[in-house]
Amino acid sequence: MIDLKIVRDDPEHARASQRARGADPGLVDALLVADDVRRAAVSRADTLRAEQKTLSKQVGKASPEDRPALLSRAKGLADEVKAAEAEQGDADEALRNAQFAIANLVEDGAPPGGENDFVTRELVGTPPAVTDPKDHLEIAAGLGAVDTERGAKVSGARFYFLTGIGAQLEFALVNLAMQQATDAGLTQVIAPALVKPEIMQGTGFLGAHSDEVYHLERDDLYLVGTSEVALAGMHGNEILAELPLRYAGFSSCFRREAGSYGKDTKGIIRVHWFDKVEMFSYVRADEAREEHERLLAWEREFMDKLEFAYRVIDVAAGDLGSSAARKYDIEAWFPSQGAYRELTSTSNCTTFQSRRLNIRTRGEKGNEPVATLNGTLCAAARTIACLLDHHQQPDGSVYVPAALRPFLGGRDVLTPR
Known part of the structure; x- marks a missing residue:
């Protein structure tokens, strides 16, 4: 969630x-109202509890004549405190919902506009x-x-x-990615592909794009669309003594692709299931931009x-x-x-996820x-598609990049059967 102080x-x-995202700026005003209501509820509950504490001391020192009236007042005050605490609980929930309704604050310098308004940083x-x-x-x-x-x-x-050389290509790509990640000092992780609702919610995937997520109702678990979700939840409700922490997580990923409307239905570019190596970093807030680069x-x-x-x-x-x-x-x-066509992306989520997950x-x-x-370091299916397409030869063979060859038995070309 966003920083309420900001x-x-x-x-x-x-x-x-909000306007830059094409979202409703009125949600900010709704959040401020919810914040005022919550602060008033907290003040009322605190005042009543203080009065209750003072009255309790008075009852203990009261004469027999005065005690009945004080006890009667104490009983009425207890009811008021209970009602005020319930009101505060409702206000807390309303404030939380109002915060959850607002996306992260866009970083200064991000291009305005929609999907086609990106800025090319480099060719x-x-x-x-x-x-x-x-x-x-x-x-x-x-x-x-x-x-x-057959799929x-x-x-x-x-x-x-993925069959034959297709399966071998995935193993080769994943191993190459994991070797690079390890050489860079990241910790390798095999991450679970099922997570609890609070983890999926905490990472921000149950908002506007919740229709992309697979939900197992019987178990109340969600299939991840990226191991980012599990890696973010990995340190939920923790105080991290040493930073940075950097992981390279492998998991299967699942996406409904509900909003793709027939795009890339042919092949393995946009699919419902794929394997991926995802990098994930925990750093101090003032180091986030440097880590993004x-x-x-x-x-x-x-x-x-x-x-x-x-x-x-630049999206x-x-x-x-x-x-x-x-x-x-x-x-x-x-x-x-x-x-x-997109193969990888990297996002700076600032403190948005950690506030939700209490990290x-x-x-x-x-x-x-x-x-x-x-x-993303390597989304296997899409990367295989690009490898075959990009490095195709006139005779139907495929050139193998030098860095990948050690993971494919030294082959420098893939030849048709």
């Missing part, structure tokens, strides 16, 4: 952030010149790497089997190892997730589409919320 001190800043590499390029499914068919027909037969649309640099390093031509974009405010104050995407070139560290003025950041 909203109190500078409500127009919060309203401007890297030269897109390969491919005559009559095939799409990744055509290449995969020749290699025997992907089977979407649909077993699980439905947008599911698939560090995560982006690690993502770029991985793209360079795969020898992709790509662009880095516009209206296209940010509710938890992110700033987000950078890396989009790699797909010759068959003649376009750059703090010791500061000069006491315990304070930490900043959390996340960055």
